[in-house]
Amino acid sequence: MSDANDFPGYRSPALDVLEQQKAPVWSQATLHTSRGDFSGLILPRSETADAAHIVLKLDTGYNIGVRADTVRRITVHGRKVAHYKIPEKAFPYDPVKPRVKLIGTGGTIASRLDYRTGAVIPAFSPGELYGSVPELADVCNLETEKLYGVFSENMGPEQWMGTARAIAAEIEKGVAGIVVGHGTDTMHHTAAALTFMLQELPVPVVMVGSQRSSDRPSSDAAINLINAARTAATSDIAEVMVCMFGPTSDQYGLLHRGTRVRKMHSSYRSTFRTISDIPLARVDSEGVKPFRGDYNRRRDVKQVALKACFDDRVAIVYYYPNMKPDIIDSLIDHGYRGIIIAGTGLGHVNKPLYPALERARTAGAHVYMTVQTLWGYVQMYVYETGREIMELGVIPAANMMPEVAYVKLGWALGQSQDHDEVKRLMLTPVNGEITEREPHNGYLVMQGGIPEVDAFISEHWK
């Protein structure tokens, strides 16, 4: 009986054939099949792929699948095990360069393939990173710590608090800046959470990820990482920021304030956008160029106000026409303490929901209104509906984005259940989650197809 590890990823019936033919993974072999002979290296099989096929790497480097039930006989000629290792070089230390700490939560900077899952495993040590992105050494002295290794959808309050604590500890050790490697899907949730949990920051905290994984030659990972490291090392902006591609071209990155940034496209490199405001700055090989002056400056101290707390009995309700009150009722029945409504227009829901909102108030829940238009403010006085909804205890949350309001409400409830105190925390901006004014260019979703817009794009926004 062979060791199961000889056949990683294989299940019956393909496993039976390989075992029976004594052809473990990494065998150089010829498979004699009813569809002809195929020669190559037997590879592990992805666990999510079917159980019927054997994966063969041909001499030309191509992979093919051979269905196990077509195999009559396997001749093994030899064995060749892949040693997958990202080249590691000692990260050079330069006494005049700033110290930057890279904290990993997931996502890929440099990576390799995981045969079992077919996914990519991130490389992370400074040596591995230097091997793949040597430009980092021009920017800083890099230290790394892998805090979590999760896809961004699996980040949650526990990881937010853990990351905040880790960053606070590094700041106390005196680093010049922090880079947080993060999957992009929920990067803006974490950016908001870190903004609330790490107040009075003395140094930049820069979140970074990639939209094209770093196992692709066209990946944005290296440029994003270099830009983030440069920001952490040299920028005067001591805030939680997201550093990702500005345009889809390899031109420059944008630094977005952690509470105003949102992922706006499922796959574009330039997916992150500052909503209802303008970004903080742009960053490229020339350095960081701020677009505005109203940011928190870097300070030469080693303290930060750490407020790592969260009550996760909070939900977002994305309103839609014909929503039934049982949606709200079920949340209250299940003990939820806070609800963020993403309402239509200026912040509205339909009348049938009123009894449920009344019930929520009676149960002591904290209910806040945001807008599903994402851009703009809640304004519940304009229409009668808005006034009626406020009568039911729903509090307008100005121009806080729904996800940010969700994170903030959980964070506020983690500190107090008192309605007035929670309201005070919610409506007092920590760092830009509510702004007093929206600049006219804070809403720019340009419409393609209009000749002058297309002309601008072909000329300037490449």
Place this chain on the structure above:
Amino acid sequence: MNPRNALTEPWLLNPLPHFGELDPAGYADLGLKSGLEVHQQLLTQRKLFCRCPAGRYSLEHQAEVLRHMRPTLSEMGEYDGTALMEFKTRKDIVYLLNNETVCTYEMDDAPPFEIDDLALDRSIAIARLLGCNIVSEVHITRKQYLDGSIPTGFQRTAIVGTDGAIPYRGRSIRIRQISLEEDSCREVADRGHLRTYRTDRLGMPLIETVTDPDMRTPFEVMEVGQIIRWLARVSGLVRTGPGAARQDVNVSVTGGTRIEIKGVPSLRDIPRLVHNEGLRQTSLVAIQRELQRRGVREQDLPERFVDVTTFVRSTEFQNVRRAVEKGATVLAVPLPGFENLPGAPTQPRTTFLKEFSDRIRVIACIDELPNLACSTQDAPTFSGGEWDRITKACGVEGSVPVLVVWGRQRDAETAAREIVLRARDAVQGVPSETRQALDDGTNGFERILPGADRMYPDTDLPPIPLEDARLDRIFAALPERPWERREGLERQGVGADLADRLSRHPAYDLFQALVGECGDGLSATGLASLLLDRSCPRPASLKVAGDWWRATIRRLAAGEIVAEGIYLAEGDPPAVERESAARRRFAAALATVPEGPREGRRGEDFVMGHVMPGLRGRIAGRTVRTWVKEALA
């Protein structure tokens, strides 16, 4: 002169054999072997991994995207040599986007959609026509291309069949594999550190047919290429027209290595290219032996270059002078042990020095020629005094070749390093490269030959199992292969040459539909000849003119019309006249023949020439000639 440095290799002492001078035995002496990679666009409505239209080209664009490429690790944990080379070039890559032909997939801002099923079916059909074993599960693989020709930095490609064969002149040419892949961008310009591509062709489905190196002469390569292209064309599964098919030609000689000549558009160009590449490799092998005899080793060529900018600031060598005025750095690289070698011919009008010049052009992006000068070169460059100072600064004897390059500091340094690397390669023989076909039949360096290390499984798409039912359906609809058609035609009585032409001609189906009508009045060969004659105003197509052809061939076989009438008539060919009426018409025509020769063959031809225009198509030409003979007798 130091006798150690005299050339002794006979190949280097004699002129290179001209194209056409070598017979098969001559190529056998070189050990010439060649294989083909034939790329053909599949005929589909859509691109392979997105829903953009295929085959729509335009010179307009509405937007541009700028990208850079970085090498990544292969599945087996290695960096690919080509990838590292391309990274050294530090190219800005600009893509021109046309809204009609490109979506976010091609610009690498969206993951792939599912593969186009029609393209997959058609690639399987062609693989089967070539006798390949069909895989049971198609794995999409990423093949790295860091030249920027594909914005992702890799081509999505998949093997559909392996180990086929085609008959060729009584032997068998092995087909290694057939893959289905996405086409690349069209290059617009490549100057300095900027390369520009159009993206309309990007993503169109393509099949690549790879042969083993089974061809032994340059003409065999062309002929096998023709067979592969015809096979796919008769199947009706591929696109035709300019750019729809391209081939890469692999060439090696004894002591050489596999060199890939990329993107040869026309099969006719192949023989000369193969011949010249055979010469180049043979020369490089001779240079290697010369270096070995002199005891030159790689470690004797350290990465060493000298800044000689100050020595040549006021040189009369205008290219360098102008460059230096614009701030260029001038670097000198001595090549001890290479005495008398830089001028050795490698291809017609081409010397060993071009191997260095090409690397500098491609990798250091110094593309204004000349981009290097050699101290032992017989060409006007620096003055004798300037060369003396340069050579002295390098600390070598005057007989040692010193190569000088100029350009922006970083580019000049890259160039100097490439000179050393290329010189070290010479000690090893023929470096593995892909080369580009040039118009004059020679070839130039394009990039380091990529290996299997550039392959990586595509994690964006799951493997595609090919069920038996799907294969059965595809196999059942396969057309005949051209060689099967040819054998069939010969059995039907068509002469060998006509059978060969008709087997790969669109008129083949029409022939098969009409061959049953042949009788005493019309042979199968006669029918084939008629259908292949381009002067007939009706298309030889079953679809377009099948009924007309059937009626006409019936009349011809019955003797109601003559074959010439078919070529002449816009409508239906005129009926053959009764003999008495025809005789009257002939007599009238004869009466109009002007003064002229009437004697012998010349007289016969003269009269024929004058009467025939009015009679053609109504009376068979040979009948008219008989009557002319009678009249003159």
